[in-house]
Amino acid sequence: MTAAASAANEPSLSRKDVVPLHHQLFVVLRDQILRGLYAPGAPIPNETRLGELFRVSRITVRRAVADLEAQGLLEKRHGHGTFVRMDLPPQRPAATLGFVDSLRKQQQNTQVTVLELEVATAPPVVALQLALSPTERAVHAVRLRSAGGRPLMVTDAWVPERLGARITRAGLRRQGLYELLMGEGIRFGRVVQEISAEPCDPRMAHLLQVAAGSPLLRMYRLLYDTDGQAVQHITIHFTSERSRILMDVDIKSLNTLGAGQITHDV
Incomplete structure (x- = not known):
């Protein structure tokens, strides 16, 4: 240049x-x-x-x-x-993985810090998406994932208490939340994701070690079991400085929401 x-x-x-x-x-x-x-x-x-x-x-x-x-x-x-540098990080992996396999690889390649674990009343929008009754509570887990001492993302997950009552801090340090749920007999059927951006608030800036106000990517993910019941609501915050989103879409999915869709709130 x-x-x-x-x-x-x-x-x-x-x-x-x-x-x-x-x-x-x-x-x-x-x-x-x-x-x-x-x-x-x-x-x-x-x-x-x-x-x-x-x-x-x-x-x-x-x-x-x-x-x-x-x-x-x-x-x-x-x-x-x-x-x-000659040895720049690869921009795309040589091969892509299935959803559960990608979660497993993420679990293996990162270290987790459990920031919060509680049983609480879910926020209204989460309760609605998880189809919780007015009296039903949920397990709330907030974790920080890092690699090589560098923070990568903060995950904020909600699981109906009837499914996640046996989740512990020790368990979350050893395994991913998806693995703990699969250990309870849950089989995932589909996932709905929404990706947007927002300015970094001071708490997230501290956790991810970025400047307050800098742009963050935010992913909402709602996981369903094979019976079509929502079993996990998770919000993931990460910075594009260290992370990217990769999608490998089958040609048959190009005319479906599986390929993604941009919606406009106007």
């Missing part, structure tokens, strides 16, 4: 945004690297040039580049500059 092309194509950073400038720059450069605008092994502009392109200080540039180094996307070569 030439300097002239960079100057013409660089998105401007917002001085009014609650997200710090160094983090905005980090996100822009990260996206450019992962999209291949800077190829593996290629140099990126030096601190002075990046400061000119984005109209920010060298300190801001230095912080953004340091974060990209920490994420394994850039490397500094003494006396030569900063380069995109």
Whole structure:
């Protein structure tokens, strides 16, 4: 990428945004690297040039580049500059897994911290989707999943008490919630998911170690058993800095909701 092309194509950073400038720059450069605008092994502009392109200080540039180094996307070569690493993380896995298998892989590749576990009255929208009676309570579990010491996502799950009464903190540390439910004889039949974005509140910013106000992806997932009964409602928050959503849709599903559908609340 030439300097002239960079100057013409660089998105401007917002001085009014609650997200710090160094983090905005980090996100822009990260996206450019992962999209291949800077190829593996290629140099990126030096601190002075990046400061000119984005109209920010060298300190801001230095912080953004340091974060990209920490994420394994850039490397500094003494006396030569900063380069995109040759061993960038793969953008797509070689093969996809079924839903339960993907949950199992996630369980194996991450560490879990149980933040909350209680039996409580579910919020009205959750109670409605789980078809809970007015007097029926639910097991509420909030967990943080991490890998290599870096937080990846926060999951907030609700399960009818009649199904999850034997769920414990120790059990959640050893197994995924889906495994505990399968151990109770539940067999999953289908899952409905909704994906949206929202600004990060201070609590989530603390848990995920991102700036308050930065964008988060939010996934609502409602799991049904083979009899069509809703058995788990879960909300997952994660940041696009460390996670992506991958869908592998069978051609037969392209004309169904299985391929996803964009809805507009207007």
